[in-house]
Amino acid sequence: MNVPASRLTEKIALTLAASLLAAFALLAPVAAAQAAPASGSSQNVSASSHDRWLHVRVTNPGNSEETVRVNVPLELAEKVLPIINKNRLHSGKVRFDDVDCHGVDLRALVDAVRTSKDGEFVTVQNKDSDIRVAKQNGYLFVHVFEKNRPRKSQVEVKVPIKVVDALFSAGKDELDLVAALHALSSQGDTELVSVKDEENTVRVWIDSKNVTE
Amino acid sequence: MILAKLALGFCGTVAVAGAYTFHEGVMRVDEDHYDGRHVHVWVPAAIVPMALHVVPSRRLERAVAHARPWLPALRELTKELKRYPEADFVEVQDGRQHVRIRTHQGKLLIDVTEPGETVHVACPLVMMEDIARELEAKSPAA
Numbered sequence: 001m002n003v004p005a006s007r008l009t010e011k012i013a014l015t016l017a018a019s020l021l022a023a024f025a026l027l028a029p030v031a032a033a034q035a036a037p038a039s040g041s042s043q044n045v046s047a048s049s050h051d052r053w054l055h056v057r058v059t060n061p062g063n064s065e066e067t068v069r070v071n072v073p074l075e076l077a078e079k080v081l082p083i084i085n086k087n088r089l090h091s092g093k094v095r096f097d098d099v100d101c102h103g104v105d106l107r108a109l110v111d112a113v114r115t116s117k118d119g120e121f122v123t124v125q126n127k128d129s130d131i132r133v134a135k136q137n138g139y140l141f142v143h144v145f146e147k148n149r150p151r152k153s154q155v156e157v158k159v160p161i162k163v164v165d166a167l168f169s170a171g172k173d174e175l176d177l178v179a180a181l182h183a184l185s186s187q188g189d190t191e192l193v194s195v196k197d198e199e200n201t202v203r204v205w206i207d208s209k210n211v212t213e
Numbered sequence: 214m215i216l217a218k219l220a221l222g223f224c225g226t227v228a229v230a231g232a233y234t235f236h237e238g239v240m241r242v243d244e245d246h247y248d249g250r251h252v253h254v255w256v257p258a259a260i261v262p263m264a265l266h267v268v269p270s271r272r273l274e275r276a277v278a279h280a281r282p283w284l285p286a287l288r289e290l291t292k293e294l295k296r297y298p299e300a301d302f303v304e305v306q307d308g309r310q311h312v313r314i315r316t317h318q319g320k321l322l323i324d325v326t327e328p329g330e331t332v333h334v335a336c337p338l339v340m341m342e343d344i345a346r347e348l349e350a351k352s353p354a355a
Contacts, residue, residue: 069304076293083286210300 051075052185053210057203071210074185081178092178093170110168113140114161140164146197153197160187238320238337247329258340265347273351281352288345291338294321 051073058068082092113121113135122133130145142157166183170176184206193204237258244252265273280287294316303314310327321341323334 065306065308067304067306069301071300071302073293073297073300076290076297079293080286080290083289084283086282210297 050208051210052187052206052208054184054206055204057201059201060199061201062199073210074181074206078178078181078185081181089177093174093176095174097173107168107172110164114165135161138162153195156191156194158190158192160184160190163187237339239335240337240340241333241335243331243333245331258337261340262343262347265344265351270351273348277348277352280348284345284349284352288342288349291321291342291345295319295338295342 052075054072054074054077056068056070060066078092081089085091088095116135118134118136120132120134122131124131128146128148130143130147132141132143134141134143138161140157140159140161142155142159144153144155146153160183163180163183166179167175167177169179187206189205189207191203191205193202195202240254240256240258240261242252242254244250277284298316298319301313301315303312305312311324312326313322313324315322316338319338321334321336321338323332325332
């Protein structure tokens with residue numbers, strides 16, 4: 001009686017072990033595949049709710065088949081940039097020299113803009129173009145409107161002063177890109193650059209969405 | 214009975230090995246050319262970093278030396294990309310040419326479509342991070 005009972009137990013154990021192995025083999029890849037989007041979606045929620053995205057979109061109004069869309073999480077750029085050390089880029093900073101600025105002391109210029117009150121700094125109006133540079137509510141605005149063909153175009157740039165400050169917060173002759181990105185990520189949804197001409201429309205903006213509309 | 218046990222052990226080992234091999238997904242490279250050439254490479258992602266262990270160092274030295282400045286950035290990039298499992302990063306449409314770089318289900322997908330030629334690459338991000346680590350460890354300065 002004991003021998004058949006032990007045989008039966010052995011068979012049950014073997015069947016159970018085989019079933020477990022088969023189930024594991026079949027379900028593991030499925031579970032792994034399902035786990036990826038599940039964990040991903042939870043991360044995606046946190047990413048979409050906390051992360052800021054820099055979007056660049058280039059479209060051609062006359063040709064819907066020409067578009068460029070770039071979406072970059074600011075946090076990702078903040079973490080990756082300091083690791084790239086190539087040419088003038090090192091530790092998230094870019095070196096520049098006087099040649100780049102045509103002799104203009106950029107730091108002094110930025111200091112002057114920061115300490116000045118809100119208002120228009122430059123206004124040029126002639127038959128070819130309108131140019132306006134102004135500071136208002138913590139933003140630096142640059143507006144260029146070319147009136148005449150073939151260069152008829154409109155450029156609008158809106159940069160938070162905090163971002164400009166952060167950009168120039170590094171040592172002499174350096175631009176701190178990481179600090180600027182960090183400052184940018186604390187801003188609300190903002191359109192930074194808008195360029196419209198007869199061929200292309202360019203938009204650069206930040207928001208919390210990971211896709212362009 | 215012994216044969217049954219051996220068979221069970223073998224099947225069990227194959228099943229576990231199979232499950233482990235595919236647990237990180239599959240790296241796919243699919244190329245279709247207008248002249249009828251097709252290249253389809255499917256490799257279990259878990260195998261690639263392991264394969265780097267057995268490749269002779271002298272075979273990798275040159276490639277690693279070239280890639281070395283970018284390996285830390287690649288490692289950090291893939292590590293960060295895992296936080297964005299479903300995202301479109303780049304999309305360029307120029308007439309009939311189309312390039313798209315995105316993440317989907319923990320994989321980096323690169324799709325290039327142009328008349329007469331399509332290339333689709335799918336790389337699990339975990340695998341890319343592992344490769345970057347392996348190559349960094351193999352680089353001469355490490």
